[in-house]
Amino acid sequence: MHEIVFYRDINGNNPIEEFLDSLLAKDAQKVTWTLRLFEDLDILPRTYFKKLENTDEIWEVRTRIGSNSYRLLCFLHKNGLVILTNGFQKKTQKTPRNEIKLAETRKRDWLRRNG
Secondary structure, eight states, X not given: OOXXXXXXXXXXXXXXXXXXXXXXXXHHHHHHHHHHHHHHOSSOOTTTEEEOTTSSSOEEEEEEETTXXXXXXXXXXXXXXXXXXXXXXXXXXXXXXXXXXXXXXHHHHHHHHHO
C-alpha cells in the first residue's frame, strides 16, 4: 500500500492538481484510476510504474488513453509515500529531460522542507 502526496511549492501551488484540472474529464478520471492502483496494490505493474534511468530516483506513473500518453513524475519516500511532482502529456518516445530536471528540483525542495 502506498500513500500519494501531491507536491506543493513554498507558495502552496499544486502542479499536479493544476495538471489534472487541465485534462478532459475522462482523461483525468483514467489518470486518477491509475493513481488508485498505487493506493491499493503492494506491487505495481511496470505498465503503470517505471523507474527512469540516469535520474535521482525519479519514477513515472504511466497512463495511456487511446493515442494519448500521460505521465506523472514522482519519487518514493519512507513509509510508502509517493510524492507526485509534475505531470505532462508525453508526445515523444523519451521522457523530456526538462520534465525530469523539474521533478528532481521539486524532489530536493520537498525533502528540504519535509525531511
